[in-house]
Amino acid sequence: MAESLGEVSRWSVLHRAARWLAPNRALNWRYAGVDVSYRAGLDGGGTFLAQYFVRAVRRHYERLPVKSAFEWCSGPGFIGFSLLADGICEHLCLADINPGALDCVRRTVSRNRLQDRVSYYLSDNFKAIPDDEQFDLIELLQFEPLASLLPPLQR
Ligand SMILES: C[S@@+](CC[C@H](N)C(=O)[O-])C[C@H]1O[C@@H](n2cnc3c(N)ncnc32)[C@H](O)[C@@H]1O
Numbered sequence: 001m002a003e004s005l006g007e008v009s010r011w012s013v014l015h016r017a018a019r020w021l022a023p024n025r026a027l028n029w030r031y032a033g034v035d036v037s038y039r040a041g042l043d044g045g046g047t048f049l050a051q052y053f054v055r056a057v058r059r060h061y062e063r064l065p066v067k068s069a070f071e072w073c074s075g076p077g078f079i080g081f082s083l084l085a086d087g088i089c090e091h092l093c094l095a096d097i098n099p100g101a102l103d104c105v106r107r108t109v110s111r112n113r114l115q116d117r118v119s120y121y122l123s124d125n126f127k128a129i130p131d132d133e134q135f136d137l138i139e140l141l142q143f144e145p146l147a148s149l150l151p152p153l154q155r
Contacts, residue, residue: 032085046078
């Protein structure tokens with residue numbers, strides 16, 4: 001536990017520093033062989049917390065993989081791409097209201113050749129998600145209490 005708290009505070013300090021100093025800096029985050037493109041200002045906690053989402057889903061879902069997972073308010077999709085890379089879902093759908101986040105998603109899909117397994121939408125919540133997208137698992141990391149302490153996310 002103490003180790004995890006240490007990890008959280010280390011992540012928080014580095015994360016805040018990166019967001020304040022260079023929010024537009026293009027970065028890469030790797031999980032299980034998938035390279036996720038992002039900008040420092042778009043990391044809302046996913047780079048640190050994705051591993052815990054993967055663990056929690058593995059612990060609580062009996063029948064894996066699920067056919068389709070959705071990351072709501074995805075940002076660059078750290079958690080969603082981790083679920084896909086870990087074999088938790090066969091298909092991933094991502095949506096965010098920020099075009100900058102979707103640019104990163106587009107880059108990640110293209111560089112990892114995931115066009116057949118990932119769909120993504122510029123969407124205010126579910127407004128632009130087509131009816132034929134169906135999900136077995138929906139995850140959300142909307143960390144506004146922390147995000148509100150930080151500069152606005154880059155759009
Ligand atoms: C704190 S960040 C979390 C990003 C990502 N889930 C992560 O783990 O790093 C919150 C995200 O929610 C998105 N967002 C905020 N309001 C939204 C809305 N109404 N519809 C879709 N996305 C929204 C923001 O653009 C931002 O990318």
